[in-house]
Amino acid sequence: MHEVVIAGIGQTAVGEKWDISLREMAFYALEIGINDAGGLRPQALYLANMLGPALAHQSHMGTLVADFAGLQGIEAFSVEAAGATGGVALRQAYLAVGSGAVDTAIVVGVEKMSDQTVSNVGAAEATLTDSDYEAEQGLTPTGQAALLMRRYIYEYDPPEYAFGGFPVLAHKNGAANKFAMFQKAIRPELYQRAGMVSEPLNMFDVAPAADGAAAVILTRPELLPKQFAHPLVRISGSSVVVDTLALHDRPDPLVFNAARLSAARALEMAGKTKHQIDLFELFDAYSIYAALTLEAVGYAQPGTGWQLTEDGRLELDGELPIMTFGGLKARGNPGGATGLYQAVEAVLQLRGDAGGNQVKNAQTALIQALGGPASTAASHVLESIS
Amino acid sequence: MHEVVIAGIGQTAVGEKWDISLREMAFYALEIGINDAGGLRPQALYLANMLGPALAHQSHMGTLVADFAGLQGIEAFSVEAAGATGGVALRQAYLAVGSGAVDTAIVVGVEKMSDQTVSNVGAAEATLTDSDYEAEQGLTPTGQAALLMRRYIYEYDPPEYAFGGFPVLAHKNGAANKFAMFQKAIRPELYQRAGMVSEPLNMFDVAPAADGAAAVILTRPELLPKQFAHPLVRISGSSVVVDTLALHDRPDPLVFNAARLSAARALEMAGKTKHQIDLFELFDAYSIYAALTLEAVGYAQPGTGWQLTEDGRLELDGELPIMTFGGLKARGNPGGATGLYQAVEAVLQLRGDAGGNQVKNAQTALIQALGGPASTAASHVLESIS
Numbered sequence: 001m002h003e004v005v006i007a008g009i010g011q012t013a014v015g016e017k018w019d020i021s022l023r024e025m026a027f028y029a030l031e032i033g034i035n036d037a038g039g040l041r042p043q044a045l046y047l048a049n050m051l052g053p054a055l056a057h058q059s060h061m062g063t064l065v066a067d068f069a070g071l072q073g074i075e076a077f078s079v080e081a082a083g084a085t086g087g088v089a090l091r092q093a094y095l096a097v098g099s100g101a102v103d104t105a106i107v108v109g110v111e112k113m114s115d116q117t118v119s120n121v122g123a124a125e126a127t128l129t130d131s132d133y134e135a136e137q138g139l140t141p142t143g144q145a146a147l148l149m150r151r152y153i154y155e156y157d158p159p160e161y162a163f164g165g166f167p168v169l170a171h172k173n174g175a176a177n178k179f180a181m182f183q184k185a186i187r188p189e190l191y192q193r194a195g196m197v198s199e200p201l202n203m204f205d206v207a208p209a210a211d212g213a214a215a216v217i218l219t220r221p222e223l224l225p226k227q228f229a230h231p232l233v234r235i236s237g238s239s240v241v242v243d244t245l246a247l248h249d250r251p252d253p254l255v256f257n258a259a260r261l262s263a264a265r266a267l268e269m270a271g272k273t274k275h276q277i278d279l280f281e282l283f284d285a286y287s288i289y290a291a292l293t294l295e296a297v298g299y300a301q302p303g304t305g306w307q308l309t310e311d312g313r314l315e316l317d318g319e320l321p322i323m324t325f326g327g328l329k330a331r332g333n334p335g336g337a338t339g340l341y342q343a344v345e346a347v348l349q350l351r352g353d354a355g356g357n358q359v360k361n362a363q364t365a366l367i368q369a370l371g372g373p374a375s376t377a378a379s380h381v382l383e384s385i386s
Numbered sequence: 387m388h389e390v391v392i393a394g395i396g397q398t399a400v401g402e403k404w405d406i407s408l409r410e411m412a413f414y415a416l417e418i419g420i421n422d423a424g425g426l427r428p429q430a431l432y433l434a435n436m437l438g439p440a441l442a443h444q445s446h447m448g449t450l451v452a453d454f455a456g457l458q459g460i461e462a463f464s465v466e467a468a469g470a471t472g473g474v475a476l477r478q479a480y481l482a483v484g485s486g487a488v489d490t491a492i493v494v495g496v497e498k499m500s501d502q503t504v505s506n507v508g509a510a511e512a513t514l515t516d517s518d519y520e521a522e523q524g525l526t527p528t529g530q531a532a533l534l535m536r537r538y539i540y541e542y543d544p545p546e547y548a549f550g551g552f553p554v555l556a557h558k559n560g561a562a563n564k565f566a567m568f569q570k571a572i573r574p575e576l577y578q579r580a581g582m583v584s585e586p587l588n589m590f591d592v593a594p595a596a597d598g599a600a601a602v603i604l605t606r607p608e609l610l611p612k613q614f615a616h617p618l619v620r621i622s623g624s625s626v627v628v629d630t631l632a633l634h635d636r637p638d639p640l641v642f643n644a645a646r647l648s649a650a651r652a653l654e655m656a657g658k659t660k661h662q663i664d665l666f667e668l669f670d671a672y673s674i675y676a677a678l679t680l681e682a683v684g685y686a687q688p689g690t691g692w693q694l695t696e697d698g699r700l701e702l703d704g705e706l707p708i709m710t711f712g713g714l715k716a717r718g719n720p721g722g723a724t725g726l727y728q729a730v731e732a733v734l735q736l737r738g739d740a741g742g743n744q745v746k747n748a749q750t751a752l753i754q755a756l757g758g759p760a761s762t763a764a765s766h767v768l769e770s771i772s
Binding site for chain 2 (some may be wrong): 241244
C-alpha cells in the first residue's frame with residue numbers, strides 16, 4: 001500500500017434543501033472539494049448514497065454524478081452500507097489510490113430526504129434493517145435504537161436523563177458550525193421536557209434525517225506540488241467490519257462488536273492506541289449509539305458510557321473531544337453523506353482550520369460511521385503530516 | 387499492485403426461482419464458490435445487487451449476506467452501477483486484494499425479480515436511467531435499446547432481421563449450459579416471427595430478466611497451497627469507465643464510448659491486443675448492444691457489427707467466440723449477478739472445464755458488463771496461468 005492523503009474537502013450546509021436537486025447538491029460538494037484540492041482532477045468517483053433508489057427513484061448514481069460534473073471517461077459507481085455508507089466509500093477510494101491503480105479519487109456523499117413524506121422516509125429507512133425479519137414486524141432503525149436504550153436501562157439502571165449529555169454537547173458544538181442544521185445550544189431542561197419519539201427515545205436522542213453532500217479527494221503525496229495550499233492529512237488506518245444485520249441475532253445486543261473490531265483494526269494499522277486520539281467523530285445517530293460506541297471502543301466500561309459526558313471530558317478542551325462540529329445530532333444526519341462530513345470535519349481539525357470548533361493541537365483523529373446498530377462499522381484514523 | 391487470481395467460482399441455475407429467497411440464493415453461490423476454492427475463508431465480501439432496495443425492500447445487503455453466511459467480523463458492503471454492477475464489484479475485490487490490504491475476497495452477485503409484478507420490475511429498472519429526464523418521460527432501459535436500434539437502422543440500413551444472429555447464437559450456446567435459463571437452440575424463423583416488445587426490438591432481441599446468484603473468490607497466488615485443486619486464472623486487466631448517464635446527452639448515441647475505453651484500458655493493462663482474445667463475454671442485454679459493443683471495442687466498423695454473426699465467426703470454434711455459455715439472452719440476465727456469471731463462465735473456459743461449451747485452447751478472455759446503454763462499462767481480462 002502506498003501512502004494516501006486527503007488533498008481536498010468540500011461540504012454543503014446540512015438541513016432541509018427544498019430548492020436544489022440530489023445531483024446539484026452532490027455537484028456542489030464535488031466542485032468545492034476539487035477547488036480545495038487546487039483543481040486536482042479525479043480518475044475515479046465513489047458515490048456514497050443510502051436511499052436514492054427508494055426516495056429519488058434513482059439508482060446508477062455514481063455515473064449520474066460523474067456525468068453531471070462533466071467527468072465522463074473516469075471510473076464511477078455507488079457504494080451502500082446503510083449509515084456506514086460514507087465511511088465504506090472512503091475506504092474504497094483509499095484502497096484504489098493506495099494500490100496504485102488510481103492516482104486521484106473523489107468520494108462524494110449525498111442524501112436528500114426533504115422532498116418526501118415522513119412515511120416514505122420511514123419505509124425507505126426500514127429497508128436498512130433485516131427486511132424479512134425486522135422491517136416485516138414494523139421495526140425501523142429508530143425502533144431498534146429504542147429497544148437498545150430500553151435494554152440498557154434495564155441492565156444498568158442509569159439515572160434519569162443519563163443520555164442527555166450527548167445531545168447537549170452536540171448542540172453546544174454545533175452552535176459554532178455554520179454548516180450545521182442546528183446552530184443553537186440547548187439547556188438540559190429542554191432535553192428533559194422533550195416529547196417521546198419512540199419510548200424511551202425522546203426528540204433529542206434522535207439525530208435528524210437531513211439533506212446534505214460532502215466530498216473528499218484522495219491522492220498520493222508525491223503527486224502533489226511541493227507548495228500545496230493545505231497541510232496534508234494522511235489516512236493511516238482504515239477498517240470496515242460487519243456484525244449480524246438483525247439485532248435479535250446478537251449474543252448481547254448491548255455490545256457493538258463491529259464498532260469495537262473496526263476501531264481496533266484501524267488503530268492497530270495506524271500504530272496508535274485509543275488514548276493517542278485527539279478527537280473522535282463517533283456516530284451519534286441516537287444518543288444510545290454514542291454511549292455504546294464509547295463502551296465498544298474501550299473508552300468506558302459497559303454501562304458507563306453516558307458518564308463520560310460529565311465534567312466536560314468530551315468537550316472541545318476535554319480529554320476526548322467527540323462530535324466536534326455538532327455530530328449527527330446538531331450538524332444533521334444526511335445518510336450516505338454523513339461518514340464524509342465526519343471526514344471533512346476531522347480534516348478541518350487536523351489542518352487547524354476548525355475555527356470556533358478547533359481542538360487545540362489536534363494531530364490524530366478517529367472517525368467511525370455505523371450502518372444500523374453497528375451492523376456495519378467503518379473506521380478511519382486520520383493524521384496531520386507536519 | 388500484487389498479482390490477483392481467481393481461486394474459486396460458484397453459480398446457481400438461472401431462471402425463475404419462486405421457492406428460494408434472495409439471501410439463500412446468494413448464500414448458495416457463496417458456499418459453492420468457497421468449496422470450489424478449497425474452503426478458503428474470505429476477509430471481505432463485495433455484494434453486487436442492482437434492484438434489491440426497490441424490489442425486495444432490502445438495502446444493506448453486503449452485511450445481510452455476510453451475516454447469513456456466518457461471516458460476521460469480515461468486511462462487507464454493496465456496490466451498484468446498474469447492469470455493470472457485477473463487473474464493478476469484481477474490480478473492487480481486485481483492487482482490495484491487489485493492494486495487499488485484503489488477502490482473500492469474495493464477490494457475490496445476486497438478483498431476484500420473479501416474485502414481483504411486471505410493472506414493479508419495470509419501475510425498478512427505470513431507476514437505472516436518468517430518472518429526472520428519462521424515466522420521467524416514460525423511458526425504460528428497453529425503451530433506450532429500442533431507440534438505439536431504430537437509430538442504427540436509420541443510419542446504416544442493415545437488412546431485415548440483421549440482429550437475429552445474436553440471439554440464435556446465444557440460444558445455440560445456451561443449449562449445452564445446464565445453468566442457463568433457456569437450454570434450447572432456436573431457428574432463425576422463430577426470431578423472424580417473434581412478437582414486438584418495443585419496436586423494433588422483438589422478444590428475442592431482449593435478454594430475459596431472471597433470478598440468479600454467482601460468486602468468485604480472489605486471492606494472491608502465494609497464499610494458495612502448491613497443489614491447488616484448479617488451474618489458476620489471473621486477472622491481468624481491469625477497468626471501469628462511465629459515459630453520460632442519459633442517452634440524449636451523447637454526441638453520437640451509436641458510439642458506446644465507455645465500452646470502447648474500458649476494453650482498451652483493460653487490454654492495455656494486460657499487454658494484449660483485441661486480436662489476442664480467445665473469447666469475449668460481451669453484454670448482450672439487447673441484440674443491438676452486442677452489435678454496438680463489437681463496433682466499440684474495434685472488432686467491426688460502425689454499422690457492421692451484426693455482420694460478424696455470419697459464417698460462424700462468433701461461434702465456439704470461430705475467430706471470436708462470444709456468449710459462450712449462452713450470453714445474457716439464453717443464460718438469462720440476473721441484474722447485479724450478470725457480470726459475475728460472465729466471470730464464472732470465463733474461468734470455466736480458461737480452466738478447460740467448459741464441457742460442451744468449451745472454446746479450444748482458451749488462454750485469454752475479455753469480459754464486459756454494461757450499465758444502461760454503456761453509461762457504465764466494466765471490463766476485465768482473465769488469463770490462464772500455465
